[in-house]
Amino acid sequence: MLKKSILIGLAFGLATIVTGAFAQDPIKIVYIGKNTGNPYFDSITGGFEDACQVKGCDFLFVAPPTAEATSQIPFIEAQIQRGVNVIGIAPNSPDALNQVLDEARAKGILVLTVNGDLVGNESHRDATILPVDFTKTGPNQVELMGSMINYEGDIAILSATTEAPDQNTWIAAMKDTLANNPKYANMHLVATVYGDDQPEKSTTEMEALLANYPDLVGVIAPTTVGIAAAAQVVQSRMIADKVHVTGLGLPSEMRDFVKDGTVSAFQLWSPYNEGWLAVHFALGVLDGSIKNEVGGTFEVPNLGTITINDLNAMNTQAELTTFDINNIDDFNF
Amino acid sequence: MSVTEKSEIAAAPQRESASARPRWQVMLIRPELMTFVLLIIALIVASSLSPYFLDIAYILDSFTLSAELAMVALVLTIMIIAGEIDLSPASGMALAACTFAYAQQAGVPIPLAVGVGLLTGLAMGLLNGILVIRFQLPSIIVTIGTLIFYRGLAQVIAGDQSIRVPEWFIGINRVLVFGIPVPVLVFVILSVVLGFVLSSTIYGRQIYLIGTNPIAARHAGIRANRIKMSLFLLIGITASIAGMMTASRLGSVRYDIALGGELQMVLMAMLGGTYIFGGRGSILGTFLAAWLLVIVSTGMIVANILPAMQLCVLGVLLIISIIATNFIYSRTQR
Numbered sequence: 001m002l003k004k005s006i007l008i009g010l011a012f013g014l015a016t017i018v019t020g021a022f023a024q025d026p027i028k029i030v031y032i033g034k035n036t037g038n039p040y041f042d043s044i045t046g047g048f049e050d051a052c053q054v055k056g057c058d059f060l061f062v063a064p065p066t067a068e069a070t071s072q073i074p075f076i077e078a079q080i081q082r083g084v085n086v087i088g089i090a091p092n093s094p095d096a097l098n099q100v101l102d103e104a105r106a107k108g109i110l111v112l113t114v115n116g117d118l119v120g121n122e123s124h125r126d127a128t129i130l131p132v133d134f135t136k137t138g139p140n141q142v143e144l145m146g147s148m149i150n151y152e153g154d155i156a157i158l159s160a161t162t163e164a165p166d167q168n169t170w171i172a173a174m175k176d177t178l179a180n181n182p183k184y185a186n187m188h189l190v191a192t193v194y195g196d197d198q199p200e201k202s203t204t205e206m207e208a209l210l211a212n213y214p215d216l217v218g219v220i221a222p223t224t225v226g227i228a229a230a231a232q233v234v235q236s237r238m239i240a241d242k243v244h245v246t247g248l249g250l251p252s253e254m255r256d257f258v259k260d261g262t263v264s265a266f267q268l269w270s271p272y273n274e275g276w277l278a279v280h281f282a283l284g285v286l287d288g289s290i291k292n293e294v295g296g297t298f299e300v301p302n303l304g305t306i307t308i309n310d311l312n313a314m315n316t317q318a319e320l321t322t323f324d325i326n327n328i329d330d331f332n333f
Numbered sequence: 334m335s336v337t338e339k340s341e342i343a344a345a346p347q348r349e350s351a352s353a354r355p356r357w358q359v360m361l362i363r364p365e366l367m368t369f370v371l372l373i374i375a376l377i378v379a380s381s382l383s384p385y386f387l388d389i390a391y392i393l394d395s396f397t398l399s400a401e402l403a404m405v406a407l408v409l410t411i412m413i414i415a416g417e418i419d420l421s422p423a424s425g426m427a428l429a430a431c432t433f434a435y436a437q438q439a440g441v442p443i444p445l446a447v448g449v450g451l452l453t454g455l456a457m458g459l460l461n462g463i464l465v466i467r468f469q470l471p472s473i474i475v476t477i478g479t480l481i482f483y484r485g486l487a488q489v490i491a492g493d494q495s496i497r498v499p500e501w502f503i504g505i506n507r508v509l510v511f512g513i514p515v516p517v518l519v520f521v522i523l524s525v526v527l528g529f530v531l532s533s534t535i536y537g538r539q540i541y542l543i544g545t546n547p548i549a550a551r552h553a554g555i556r557a558n559r560i561k562m563s564l565f566l567l568i569g570i571t572a573s574i575a576g577m578m579t580a581s582r583l584g585s586v587r588y589d590i591a592l593g594g595e596l597q598m599v600l601m602a603m604l605g606g607t608y609i610f611g612g613r614g615s616i617l618g619t620f621l622a623a624w625l626l627v628i629v630s631t632g633m634i635v636a637n638i639l640p641a642m643q644l645c646v647l648g649v650l651l652i653i654s655i656i657a658t659n660f661i662y663s664r665t666q667r
Binding site for chain 2: 036064065068073074078081095099162
């Protein structure tokens with residue numbers, strides 16, 4: 001009797017989780033984020049959605065609960081099974097996804113990495129869409145940090161996960177800039193810590209930095225979760241005059257910190273444009289109007305002429321945008 | 334199998350006093366039955382949620398993602414029946430995969446590197462076994478310790494980088510035998526072998542007795558320590574094989590392979606009706622539970638259900654199974 005009612009209860013429970021309708025004729029595009037609960041992806045997704053509305057395609061965003069290296073694999077498999085035409089993905093690992101992405105491409109799916117790339121394994125995707133030329137991110141961030149601390153003192157980096165390919169590219173470039181450009185000779189990188197793009201862990205790591213390095217004058221957090229957590233710590237401790245936080249952040253999340261002076265400036269690009277470009281590019285490749293060849297160019301509404309660079313990489317803008325008290329209200333993503 | 338027989342034996346003396354439960358009840362009201370029913374329900378619900386779900390090749394393909402953990406869960410089931418638990422094998426998978434990958438990267442030929450991986454597995458099992466048996470420490474604490482230790486060691490060996498494995502070693506999950514991916518086949522064969530050993534050999538009966546009543550087992554002259562040690566070694570080596578299979582599937586090795594996998598393993602054993610305090614459970618139950626978990630999670634992912642909802646459903650499943658298992662065992666004990 002009890003068992004019966006339990007089973008009925010379960011069946012009822014499962015039955016209530018009914019999903020929506022399924023797509024038919026239009027091109028199906030899916031974007032697989034790093035993890036759920038990451039507001040950064042709302043903005044990219046917005047670009048995908050709007051472009052799909054204009055161009056008439058079906059768009060869906062999915063993401064695993066954690067940003068762990070292999071957690072995207074079942075999601076890729078499921079989308080292959082669903083027969084999507086285009087998979088856009090922000091990869092959680094530069095190489096753990098190689099096999100399953102190859103499988104997707106073998107089934108004729110166009111695989112684009114969006115907002116992060118398979119560094120060193122570029123042959124496992126068709127093209128990549130990056131907001132800016134990522135080789136400039138590291139130097140730009142170091143320059144912004146330097147301008148805030150008069151180019152001297154101990155600084156630290158608060159990153160996302162140890163694995164994240166984009167983060168590691170930028171950190172390497174920051175270290176390179178600090179070591180080789182005499183302008184930054186008095187700035188010393190004392191630590192690089194990882195908050196795994198989780199607010200709690202990022203907060204803990206930030207507090208540990210302050211405890212371990214009392215002479216710290218600056219923290220670069222090139223991740224939206226990290227910079228918000230770092231700013232929160234600085235704000236609650238009221239040490240904004242001593243420890244300067246900058247990095248890559250979302251204007252919507254950072255607005256209050258900028259207005260109360262906790263953070264004087266930070267940088268980013270428009271994630272929205274990545275989704276917008278991805279849809280236009282994908283549909284163009286599928287209908288033959290765009291050739292996915294290095295050196296090729298095509299026009300995208302609102303973005304102008306986009307060039308396909310080496311390794312089939314495309315950028316939505318040339319330089320990072322710097323947000324400060326003067327322009328923060330102009331952006332709402 | 335043997336649970337049935339045991340229930341019959343337990344029921345035997347009651348025949349004079351109370352009427353025996355009908356034979357069909359003894360045969361059918363078992364935790365495995367519940368797992369089986371849940372599996373059928375999950376299949377029906379998943380098929381109705383998404384038209385893309387019911388495709389045997391896709392389901393088998395999805396099972397390869399969990400097959401490595403499921404293999405270890407089979408041995409873990411026996412471990413729990415024997416009254417011990419091992420929470421370290423998911424970390425063990427990572428450590429064995431890392432030593433294997435490190436060795437082959439350092440130029441050791443692949444067969445030898447596989448040997449290094451297997452030896453790592455044996456060593457991990459041995460360490461767990463010595464701590465639990467020789468030092469008489471509770472296995473749950475010891476293996477939580479080694480869970481952390483093995484994962485840390487894996488990170489020390491591999492660092493933060495991933496180690497590539499050679500091209501020809503990649504893709505064990507793409508090799509099909511009779512249309513079945515090799516990892517699934519390995520899991521099925523292991524289930525049959527372990528199921529036979531547990532249900533139909535003296536060794537298997539002794540395992541049940543150790544878990545049911547260690548004192549009686551000692552008086553009966555069963556060498557419980559020796560059996561437990563053999564189980565720790567077995568789970569260690571199974572974990573190392575599973576780890577290297579993961580390496581082949583992913584094409585690269587990192588210290589975070591199978592991170593959190595111990596939870597899935599325990600979930601499989603519990604869902605299959607294994608009694609957490611030992612003495613009861615079966616390989617069949619864990620076998621069915623592994624499929625149940627894959628069907629449930631795959632069904633939800635392919636239907637694009639929110640990950641948060643997926644966690645809820647898995648949690649509810651586990652709670653249901655524990656309630657049902659306890660209920661069924663308390664009935665059969667009367």
